Amino acid sequence: MRDRPVVLLKPAVRRTTLAVDVVVLSPRVDALAVLLVRAPSSARERWSLPWDAPQVGEGLEDAAARITRVVLGAAPAFFEQVGTLSDGRRHPGDAEVSVGIAALSPAGVGQPIMDAEWFPLASLPAIAPRHRTIVDHAAAVVRQRVDQSPLAFRLLPPAFTLSDLQGVYELLLGRRLHKASFRRALQASYLVEPMDEWHSEGRGRPAQLFRYAPKKRRGVRRGVRFDLFTD
Amino acid sequence: MRDRPVVLLKPAVRRTTLAVDVVVLSPRVDALAVLLVRAPSSARERWSLPWDAPQVGEGLEDAAARITRVVLGAAPAFFEQVGTLSDGRRHPGDAEVSVGIAALSPAGVGQPIMDAEWFPLASLPAIAPRHRTIVDHAAAVVRQRVDQSPLAFRLLPPAFTLSDLQGVYELLLGRRLHKASFRRALQASYLVEPMDEWHSEGRGRPAQLFRYAPKKRRGVRRGVRFDLFTD
DNA sequence: TGACATTGGTGACGAATTGTTACTAATTCG
DNA sequence: CGAATTAGTAACAATTCGTCACCAATGTCA
Incomplete structure (x- = not known):
């Protein structure tokens, strides 16, 4: 057993920067597709997951629904958190903490805005490293839950x-x-x-x-x- | 389909207060038990989950390991995030956002510090509403994953x-x-x-x-x- | 000491489930 | 019309599952 700390735990919250990053998934021809948005030209990668901070008082899934509505024009049929990341990996908005959310949308519902596009999961363009991790987690979570949930x-x-x-x-x-x-x-x-x-x-x-x-x-x-x- | 917003998404991070709340689970006589810590007398409930903010540069699971080491004297054998909450429910440190983490520890490993105690999952004392939600999520996640993971x-x-x-x-x-x-x-x-x-x-x-x-x-x-x- | 209670461990059999083959049904195309 | 194509199912064999029955090794106690 390890040495016990001499001082007790004095818990305290800490201020940090937070983002909700959404992996919108939909079946396309012969593959699951992810919705990506074109990043500002100043960004390091051309594309990124749709993301934003939750508004004050807005739940995380509510934020994911809002973000999806903006880029797809329709609210997703289902959400699932796929993990919260606070590793050092780069995020387009330099958020310290990212909540990754998978959003499922039926084929043919909604229409991506001009700056958004579907990409097959297997052939994504370059995106920020943290977004890459979130997409991989989302795919894994969805695949793992598929025969336990009516996904x-x-x-x-x-x-x-x-x-x-x-x-x-x-x-x-x-x-x-x-x-x-x-x-x-x-x-x-x-x-x-x-x-x-x-x-x-x-x-x-x-x-x-x-x-x-x-x-x-x-x-x-x-x-x-x-x-x-x-x- | 809903009306399309006129303005595009202008994502921006937001500063918020964050806590990591840990549900340490261990098998006790005839029941799964949760480790709770005695709260300061100023708090509304007598007991709470062990929690803290992650240190700068510290990963969420690393924070959970540190918190568990402080209250149990041993690092858990396994972690799993059970969800990130940003509903309005009350948190002992008034964090806006809580990351809930289940930590599994074998029976007989470690020794709770003086202000910590094991409680059977089925008969917990009163704890803050958000902690109650996190415990319930943790139990559900562990029960659901048990035949997919070597939990x-x-x-x-x-x-x-x-x-x-x-x-x-x-x-x-x-x-x-x-x-x-x-x-x-x-x-x-x-x-x-x-x-x-x-x-x-x-x-x-x-x-x-x-x-x-x-x-x-x-x-x-x-x-x-x-x-x-x-x- | 020897029955018996207690916990560990396994063979075997019938019931249920699963993988597969092979078929029938309804439609379009040429 | 017949061939091609997609939908749907009956039925059989192989496998897996739930259960019962039993044997093994120990402690307890009369």
Whole structure:
């Protein structure tokens, strides 16, 4: 055991500079995309995550919603904090502390303002080091939560086909899923309900539309799944 | 779609007051326990979470480690951020923003200082509202991550019996597990390896000691488990 | 000393779940 | 019309899971 400090803890708050950095994620063709904004020409990198300080009395998620509305024109369907950073890495506004927030937005909702653009997660331009860290955390958090939270449904419009849903899961998980298994598991979960509409996309059989409508789950308590460990 | 703002986003950092609030968790007899410190008599509640502001240049987890060392005399085995709060709820130091951090410490490590005490998670004394929120978040995060992360091993000494391990899982999950199933799943996961030591606790057959020694997992990629949804 | 209580540990079997194959259905294209 | 394409499902085999039953090694106590 280590030596005990002689003086007790005398806690005190400290003033610091704070920013909320938002990773807006949306499914694009064949990849998850992140919304970046063009930085002022004085900045070191051309692009950055949308960010701002929370206003006085404004919650962190409220700030994230406001920032997203400004750059996308629509509030995201879902938020999740992905971590608060106070390492020394560079931030575009030189904030000492950054709160990273992932915001999920369905495909086709909103329209980026002139100075904003979607970039596939796998091929981002250069951004400030702290923003890079935040994006990586956001991707990791979303991928890790995808089968514990209805995240996938937040990346789709209210009505969707099961193929759409499977496609989003495949995007998020980064691997192909087997159609029959996917549907059987979904069926058993009572998470969606069929609508009376069909969607025809040109070729092939029209697909039935579903909506996210989770029913009370029967208490399916299972044993420990060590096979789910991620690290 | 909503109206687009006429002015673009002009991001700027804002100065604010920051605190790191630590939820030190450790398994006690039959329950998870939280370490609380006695508050100055001027405070509104008698007890509070250990907290402080991070020093200049000190990372958030580093601050949590320092705070824990002061009150427990030992650094925790594991940290996890459980969320950053900027709601209006009251904080003992009136910080505008709190970073909540869960710190896991094995049973029997360290010794609380005179003004600190363990309380079972289920029967805490009155604490500031924001601290209450942070504790609840910490418990939820730990319970949710327990079968994705080797959290349980961080609540045990380096050598432990399988009954000990099962006990920690039962504490965290809040329900009994079946011995044979638990061991079979653990076996298949290659997370532990047996040592050449046995532990005799008085009555009953002595138990073999194991250590946490995760082997490379064969890529057991499975289908989506909708049955794991927590909300 | 020898039953018995207590805790550790495992084989085995039926039930449930999962991975896969192979099929049917409904549509467009040429 | 038939081929191509996408949607949807029945059914079978392989695997995993929940449980029961049992054996092993120790302390307790009559």
